[in-house]
Amino acid sequence: MPVKTVLGEAQQIRIATELIEMDARLQLLQEETTLSRERLLKLYKEVKGKSPSKGMLPYSTDWYISWQPNIHSSLFMGIYQFLVKNAGVHGAQALITAYRLYLDQVQNLEGGEAVLSITRAWFLIRFFNAGMMEMVSCNECGGHFVTHTNELNANYQCGICHPPARAGKTRENAALRSGTHVGQADCASTSPA
């Protein structure tokens, strides 16, 4: 659907600019705005000073299930679903607002690094809309986590309550290197069985 008004186009440019600033891939921009590929490429270069990346897009659902990505994806999806349900936002604006809030929250997490890219966040929403993924509650902490639909999740335990040994080791090593104790972040793994 082509943009018919100047105001309409201005809004599309604003959305595209925000998404580009968040490092969105070109396919996302093409599907979430009504701007032409040529205009988006031009805008991308103006905002970023370079052309968009041409690598493979992250199509797999499995990435969202692995330990650290699952924690980040669940955080994002919780925010997104809350916004759509309670704040009356939808479409690209819901994605942008939820991703911005996710980035704010990540600053409080260990490491403070955003593991979930805006493009992966967008794919995650699509996987939810397609019924391929859903939220499940953790039996121990009651938090909601991203999982594949139709998996046997009756006794689901999340990656925060049960981090893999490998993750604990990495964290321990990092803590040792920086001369600090693992402390609070590790207590989840010693919760009563």
Ligand SMILES: [Zn+2]
């Ligand atoms: Zn849990």
